[in-house]
Amino acid sequence: MQETPPQVPNPSLARPPILLATWFGSGYLPGMPGTWGSLAALPFAWAIQYHWGPDGLMVAAIAVFAVGIWAAEVFARETAKPDPGAVVIDEVAGQWLTLALAAPLEPLYYALGFLLFRVFDIFKPWPVSWADRSLKGGVGIMVDDVIAGIYAAAVLVGIGYAIGRF
Numbered sequence: 001m002q003e004t005p006p007q008v009p010n011p012s013l014a015r016p017p018i019l020l021a022t023w024f025g026s027g028y029l030p031g032m033p034g035t036w037g038s039l040a041a042l043p044f045a046w047a048i049q050y051h052w053g054p055d056g057l058m059v060a061a062i063a064v065f066a067v068g069i070w071a072a073e074v075f076a077r078e079t080a081k082p083d084p085g086a087v088v089i090d091e092v093a094g095q096w097l098t099l100a101l102a103a104p105l106e107p108l109y110y111a112l113g114f115l116l117f118r119v120f121d122i123f124k125p126w127p128v129s130w131a132d133r134s135l136k137g138g139v140g141i142m143v144d145d146v147i148a149g150i151y152a153a154a155v156l157v158g159i160g161y162a163i164g165r166f
Helices: 016-021 033-079 089-102 107-123 128-134 137-162
Strands: none
Touching: 016 033, 033 089, 033 107, 033 137, 089 107, 089 137, 107 137, 128 137
């Protein structure tokens, strides 16, 4: 008879590291937690950039990255999973980085930034794939999405120049 592993419950959203790691629960939405986390990041990015510009969004991305290392580490430890799908604060940091580096406050750029970030996060070209495989803990969970965000920003800037918007 095969023994089934014990089920690890989802940690409670009542605790700050869990609330942040799942970006206010969006990581618990069904099917595509990374996409849900990236989508949930957009209204916050818009508000931050509207009030404080791209520099403010960059500062926020750095802050979310730092907090995300801690929050992701707590979540991973409590679920005994090295990179739990419900942790989406890494998508928030990568998405905000993409937008801070390359997106004027326009819906078209936000939509393109979202799509490009998801493509690089899903397909993981090198060194995104290297970081995803090689780095561990909260840092490992966070870094691959930051690299994906840099790639997405570079392509978004290229698109902006190609269409004469930058």
